[in-house]
Amino acid sequence: MIPIKELLELATTKRASDVLIGVNLPPLFKVDGEIIRSEFRPLGVEECQNLIFSMLTPKKVEEFVKKKEVDSSFGLNNLGRFRLNVHYQRGSVACAVKIVPNLIPDLENLGFPGIVKEFLKQKFGLVLITGPQGNGKSTTIASMIEEINLTRPSHIITIENPIEFTHKNKKSMIEQREVGPDTDSSLEALRHVRRQACDVIMLDEMSDLETIEEVLKAAELGQLILSTMHASSSADAIERIIEIFPEAKRNQIAFQLSIALQGIICQQLIPRKDGKGRVLACEIILIDKALRGLIKTGDIDEVKKYLDSGGMKGSISMRKFIEDLFRKGIVGEDSLRKKTEREYDEIS
Structure with missing residues (x-):
């Protein structure tokens, strides 16, 4: 063998x-x-x-x-x-x-701009990391937890199935709970976490109606939640969260999401020009007052129009991110053309 x-x-x-x-x-x-x-x-x-x-x-x-x-x-x-x-x-x-990997890379080494760290200064709400499978979402969320761990005293609880990166206590106390050995399910862990005096919750994936509902409740109660979702864009993530619920409940969920959501990162790994692996490309959305209002209405078409307008202060579109990589010589013209032709899962 x-x-x-x-x-x-x-x-x-x-x-x-x-x-x-x-x-x-x-x-x-x-x-x-x-x-x-x-x-x-x-x-x-x-x-x-x-x-x-x-x-x-x-x-x-x-x-x-x-x-x-x-x-x-x-x-x-x-x-x-x-x-x-x-x-x-x-x-x-x-x-x-x-x-x-054994070592958790920092956000800068992954290729994120400094604005991402602003998400982590929030005391409550939901930060979503989205994108296709196999494009580094788990690494990103581990790096975000490590950034909090290095910069402020917090009680952090992760809910994972299974545990991937392992964290050591630095400025923060980190408890890592694995489905199976430590809890029967992610949903059960979420239902009990509110009694565990935690400041930050990391949930490895928001994948079903009941889990999303518990996440929104926790965010309303004053905890910062970092989680991932398979979605091709920020607008797609917002749409999926609202539309997974029965129609009679969507207005309530849209209202809760408009209050809870702090930011969305939508990421992909695309080929480097030199052929030496792949590089991060991402869309970064800071939720502003206007976007909160549109989410509250549940009108996804208007949300998409607003996101496409690119008028949000501090936010970065996928198109602009790839154009910057191209200008720096990191990715080739082919990557830029594919983005324009929406061959990267229509992330823009």
């Missing part, structure tokens, strides 16, 4: 973001969004299962056998942390492993 440490060491050396493991193929690496084959031999059914199970605790194996899929995470000294999803495909065990 392939030693798991050897496999993951090779993946990190090649700067892979993910490792894909399945039968009749060698392990595959995802590097800058592209799939490449490792030099290992193709895996048989039993060898594939044994390799994957070597990354799970006995309890997680038991859970997988019962539910046919499971999320987990683990760490290796001097190598990093790894988040994995184990599942069946065509009757055999398969796995996707996400590589999480």
Whole structure:
């Protein structure tokens, strides 16, 4: 069997973001969004299962056998942390492993302008990080937590499924709660967090109606909440939050969101001009008085028109961000053209 440490060491050396493991193929690496084959031999059914199970605790194996899929995470000294999803495909065990670096990069090194730190000075409300899967949202939100940790005394509680980056207490006290070992579900953790005297909540994803409702309640009660959502633009995120609810409840949710929402970051990673990996491109929306009023009405078309106008002080459109990268020689004309043609999921 392939030693798991050897496999993951090779993946990190090649700067892979993910490792894909399945039968009749060698392990595959995802590097800058592209799939490449490792030099290992193709895996048989039993060898594939044994390799994957070597990354799970006995309890997680038991859970997988019962539910046919499971999320987990683990760490290796001097190598990093790894988040994995184990599942069946065509009757055999398969796995996707996400590589999480040991070091949490700061926001500047990720490529964010200083305005993003203004979000983190808020004492209450909701800050959303959106964008396609695999484009760095988890890293961004971990960097935001670390920025608070370095700059002010706060009680921070994270709710994760599973834990990716691990934080050490600095100026803040950080509790990291993982679904499974620490709580039955993200929703249950959210319902109880209001009694835990916390200042900042980090929720790894807002994905369903009940969770969104609890997030808005917590924001109203004076806590700062950082969370992620799969959305192609800021307007899309606002629309999804409102329209996930039954029509009879949308006016109430639009009103709550207009009060709670402090800012939205919509991000993607796009190819560098020099071919050396990908670089951050993002839209940054600071919620101003006019936008709050439009959100309150629930009129998504008017929200989109206002966001497209680019008149908000401190906000940065995706188009402007990519144009700046182009002027600095970081991305090529192809990236600029694709943005104009809305080939990056119509983020603007």
